[in-house]
Amino acid sequence: MTKYDTALYAPLLWTGESDEVLRDVTLICERGLLVDIVAGRSRGATDSGNAAIIPPLVNAHCHLEFSQLKQPFRTNRPFSNWIGQTMQARRENVDAASSIRAGIEESAEAGVGFLADVKTQSTDCYPEAEEAGPEVILFQEVIGLTDEAVASQRELISSFLQEVGRFRLGLSPHAPFTVRPDLLEFCVEKSREAELPLMMHLAETKAELELLAEGTGELVDMLSQFGMWSAGMYPAGTRPLDILTMLAKAPRVLLAHGNYLDEQEIQFLADHPQMHIVYCPRTHHYFEHSQHPWQSMLEAGVNVALGTDGRGSNPDLSIWNEVRFLKQQFPDVEPRRLLKMATINGAKSLGMDTTIQIGRPANWTMLIQKNSEAKPMTSLQNLLQAEVWAHGDQN
Ligand SMILES: [Zn+2]
Structure with a gap:
């Protein structure tokens, strides 16, 4: 499997750990693990567009x-x-x-x-x-x-x-x-x-x-x-x-x-x-x-x-x-x-905890708003209008 050293910008992240959502963050991954979540858009980060990241x-x-x-x-x-x-x-x-x-x-x-x-x-x-x-x-x-x-x-x-x-x-x-x-x-x-x-x-x-x-x-x-x-x-x-x-x-x-x-x-x-x-x-x-x-x-x-x-x-x-x-x-x-x-x-x-956490495998599903006229995904409410884009297991 490919090992990724990558940074992914997401307008919305719901880790599943709490009810809170994080906005405008970059997820940094190394060798298939999530190693950091930083505020804002990091230099060189892949832009996922009007997207949200949720547990798989x-x-x-x-x-x-x-x-x-x-x-x-x-x-x-x-x-x-x-x-x-x-x-x-x-x-x-x-x-x-x-x-x-x-x-x-x-x-x-x-x-x-x-x-x-x-x-x-x-x-x-x-x-x-x-x-x-x-x-x-x-x-x-x-x-x-x-x-x-x-x-x-x-x-x-x-x-x-x-x-x-x-x-x-x-x-x-x-x-x-x-x-x-x-x-x-x-x-x-x-x-x-x-x-x-x-x-x-x-x-x-x-x-x-x-x-x-x-x-x-x-x-x-x-x-x-x-x-x-x-x-x-x-x-x-x-x-x-x-x-x-x-x-x-x-x-x-x-x-x-x-x-x-x-x-x-x-x-x-x-x-x-x-x-x-x-x-x-x-x-x-x-x-x-x-x-x-x-x-x-x-x-x-x-x-x-x-x-x-x-x-x-x-x-x-x-x-x-x-x-x-x-x-x-x-x-x-x-x-x-x-x-x-x-x-x-x-x-x-299935006996697993898949909440998105630093130190865990970079494994999540990305949702994307395909309708360009739709509101940006800023809350879980409008996230439900999104389409599934991809599941990425970066192990
Ligand atoms: Zn059945």
């Missing part, structure tokens, strides 16, 4: 294998029908490596610095990280309901955990309705042994809640058709809280969606800071779910990150577009709240 954007939940899709699946419900479409798309995709590469390239262009992907394909499908591209963290998907599937998934997990090298890893037991409780326990145990994070879809649909509580509904019908459902897998009255209780033993947990978590469950998350929510705003909107409790979660002290989910439910993989969508839907929300979710909260869910 983080996509905390994605399925890159569907990145070849031009648009989300036509039918969003019933959810079991949508799942059928994803399974078909996976079967029909003869070149998953190209889809994954396309998704990574798209994310790089969208200024994403870190991306947590649910991996179903071989690790060989993932290219080497590029300087301007995101670091991809691989969460091996785990699905198993029958004795045979559970046994083979246990083997898969053990061999996945031996994979060494270029990626950071995690496990992704898919969802309560596709992972038998004993297999989930196994994932938790392995995550403790290997000190790896878990990622799980939880409380995503009302159908999932019905399956847990009553053992009925469209998801039970779908699994029965495949001969995979066993009545009594969950005792009557099971709730997402019971799943959260199992997951809480893992060192770190990312919960994708959490659309239908109730107050008590949100409090449980607040009491377990190793558990994080990944809210996927436009995917949530696509499925026409009830209002997401992300604001109550944040107010309770839960760390809420943002994800795009895959292109089967979202038109693109841009986290900045998630931010702009939220700003449109919730015009009164404080900009810093959205910025945190898109950057440092995502990093926290």
Whole structure:
């Protein structure tokens, strides 16, 4: 990787460390590290124009294998029908490596610095990280309901955990309705042994809640058709809280969606800071779910990150577009709240602190105001009108 000795002038810098923004500063970098932040425009500094620098954007939940899709699946419900479409798309995709590469390239262009992907394909499908591209963290998907599937998934997990090298890893037991409780326990145990994070879809649909509580509904019908459902897998009255209780033993947990978590469950998350929510705003909107409790979660002290989910439910993989969508839907929300979710909260869910600090790697996302008539970026408020320009990892 290139080593930079460079100075970059920025009209606006939000380090993520506090709510404060710095104006008219130059960032001095040496050998990939930020070594100083000085007032004004230093001689010889690269001028970034009407730009703002923020900590790198983080996509905390994605399925890159569907990145070849031009648009989300036509039918969003019933959810079991949508799942059928994803399974078909996976079967029909003869070149998953190209889809994954396309998704990574798209994310790089969208200024994403870190991306947590649910991996179903071989690790060989993932290219080497590029300087301007995101670091991809691989969460091996785990699905198993029958004795045979559970046994083979246990083997898969053990061999996945031996994979060494270029990626950071995690496990992704898919969802309560596709992972038998004993297999989930196994994932938790392995995550403790290997000190790896878990990622799980939880409380995503009302159908999932019905399956847990009553053992009925469209998801039970779908699994029965495949001969995979066993009545009594969950005792009557099971709730997402019971799943959260199992997951809480893992060192770190990312919960994708959490659309239908109730107050008590949100409090449980607040009491377990190793558990994080990944809210996927436009995917949530696509499925026409009830209002997401992300604001109550944040107010309770839960760390809420943002994800795009895959292109089967979202038109693109841009986290900045998630931010702009939220700003449109919730015009009164404080900009810093959205910025945190898109950057440092995502990093926290991945076990990192990416606030911009002297002595740390020079790794950030740059936003630029493309419309020349727009006001200069002097505050976080008008920063939200900006376009993503680039993610620069100057390591
Ligand atoms: Zn997902």
